[in-house]
Amino acid sequence: MTDTGKRKRNFVAAVLLALISWAAIYAAITAWPSQAKNRPIKVGVLHSLSGTMAVSERTVADATLFAIEELNRRGGVLGRKVEPVVVDGKSDWAVFAAAADRLIATDKVSAVFGCWTSACRKTVKPVFERRDAVLFYPVQYEGLEQSPNIVYTGAAPNQQIIPAIKWSLDHLGRKLFLVGSDYVFPRTANKIIAAQAAALQGLVVGESYAPLGDQDFAAIVAEIKRARPDVIFNTINGDSNLGFFKALRAAGITPDRIPVMSFSIAEAEVKAMGPAMLAGDYAARNYFQSVDTEENAAFVSGFKARYGTGYVTTAPMEAAYFGVMLWAKAVEEAGSPDFRDYRAAIRGQSMAAPGGTVTIDPVSQHTWKTVRIGRIQADGNFEILWDSQRPVRPVPYPSFLPRSDWVRFLDQLYGGWDGNWAAPARRSPS
Numbered sequence: 147m148t149d150t151g152k153r154k155r156n157f158v159a160a161v162l163l164a165l166i167s168w169a170a171i172y173a174a175i176t177a178w179p180s181q182a183k184n185r186p187i188k189v190g191v192l193h194s195l196s197g198t199m200a201v202s203e204r205t206v207a208d209a210t211l212f213a214i215e216e217l218n219r220r221g222g223v224l225g226r227k228v229e230p231v232v233v234d235g236k237s238d239w240a241v242f243a244a245a246a247d248r249l250i251a252t253d254k255v256s257a258v259f260g261c262w263t264s265a266c267r268k269t270v271k272p273v274f275e276r277r278d279a280v281l282f283y284p285v286q287y288e289g290l291e292q293s294p295n296i297v298y299t300g301a302a303p304n305q306q307i308i309p310a311i312k313w314s315l316d317h318l319g320r321k322l323f324l325v326g327s328d329y330v331f332p333r334t335a336n337k338i339i340a341a342q343a344a345a346l347q348g349l350v351v352g353e354s355y356a357p358l359g360d361q362d363f364a365a366i367v368a369e370i371k372r373a374r375p376d377v378i379f380n381t382i383n384g385d386s387n388l389g390f391f392k393a394l395r396a397a398g399i400t401p402d403r404i405p406v407m408s409f410s411i412a413e414a415e416v417k418a419m420g421p422a423m424l425a426g427d428y429a430a431r432n433y434f435q436s437v438d439t440e441e442n443a444a445f446v447s448g449f450k451a452r453y454g455t456g457y458v459t460t461a462p463m464e465a466a467y468f469g470v471m472l473w474a475k476a477v478e479e480a481g482s483p484d485f486r487d488y489r490a491a492i493r494g495q496s497m498a499a500p501g502g503t504v505t506i507d508p509v510s511q512h513t514w515k516t517v518r519i520g521r522i523q524a525d526g527n528f529e530i531l532w533d534s535q536r537p538v539r540p541v542p543y544p545s546f547l548p549r550s551d552w553v554r555f556l557d558q559l560y561g562g563w564d565g566n567w568a569a570p571a572r573r574s575p576s
Contacts, residue, residue, distance in 0.1 A: 186229035187483045190249035192260030197237025198359035198384040203262045205414045209463035210259045212452055213470035223474045239269035246270045250279040256483035257473050264331040265567035280485045284465035288334035289542040290552045298512040299465040301432050302540040307335050309517045310430035311342045313532055314407050319376020321351045325366055326381035328355035329568030333559055335381050341546055351375050357571045361389030367397045380408040388419050401426030412460035421526040431461040432515045433501035434528040442500035468499040503537055512540030
């Protein structure tokens with residue numbers, strides 16, 4: 147074959163190869179939208195499945211997964227399966243922050259459902275804001291925060307702490323002792339409690355803190371005995387509650403003598419510690435398993451059918467559940483699982499949740515919800531003694547101080563803890 151013939155043959159081959167390549171690329175491009183529509187929508191489930199906070203957070207992770215399963219039984223979201231990516235935060239805020247970044251950047255999740263402590267939330271908050279992603283946060287907290295990248299489905303201070311102060315002063319007594327875990331939520335909650343109690347002619351007779359995870363409360367209980375309060379306000383979190391209540395009972399402090407009003411104890415913690423230890427004490431929540439609504443009957447029965455008849459439902463679990471459902475409604479409305487597309491649709495979303503009607507406030511991205519006070523019964527359930535009868539508008543910043551003063555207060559806590567949102571753990575004696 148001549149050189150000219152060889153060049154022609156090579157040219158034809160090159161053209162055919164280019165055409166085949168372009169055809170393949172075109173086919174891939176045109177097929178991509180169809181493939182994308184069939185791919186699962188990934189969401190992150192980021193909770194402590196180990197460590198001091200696991201006693202509370204495991205159940206919230208279960209409630210999140212329960213909601214996702216319910217969505218998938220209905221056909222998913224936008225006709226696509228919802229795929230949870232579950233990560234153990236290990237009760238370590240640095241682990242939470244790294245995991246949140248990985249879920250957003252690597253797993254490309256549509257949203258993350260997670261966190262319990264405010265120290266954890268404040269640690270991951272910059273990650274979500276930097277990545278312009280969204281966290282659905284299901285736990286009651288101290289307020290003083292409003293982020294465009296967080297949807298707060300738990301209670302603001304005026305939906306838990308502040309109503310509980312007035313109720314307690316009216317029904318339990320005027321002298322209060324404040325005890326909490328030593329991080330941002332209890333410190334801030336107790337500042338709110340002290341101010342509101344003073345305004346209502348109450349008196350704080352003592353205030354003490356222990357590091358998260360601590361089990362030695364003998365010294366604090368001795369302080370309580372000396373102060374002789376009418377009621378103890380408890381903002382301890384995680385399994386430290388077991389150590390605290392053991393110390394109370396060992397010192398002869400029972401609900402008939404000095405009752406405890408708790409802000410982070412629900413049915414799961416009661417079950418873990420044993421109802422006999424806690425019966426007669428109180429909690430302020432937005433939901434109890436004993437709420438009498440059709441939606442709650444379906445929620446409780448469905449949950450027990452899935453996880454076992456002995457499993458209990460709690461306020462953070464309910465908030466996690468409806469958070470998933472409101473996310474799904476927003477994605478459906480926007481027609482896209484990308485937060486940049488559905489961020490406007492999440493504002494104002496509403497539904498009949500197990501605990502009553504809930505609505506995402508379009509300004510603050512906190513949730514309108516009902517407030518309740520309950521007393522722990524011998525069977526581990528709560529007798530509901532009072533409720534607000536209607537959803538209460540969330541107010542993240544209590545009005546008795548200007549927002550600038552609250553910001554200064556938080557800055558002082560953060561600086562005093564060397565750039566952390568919790569006090570350092572005690573060192574064991576050498």
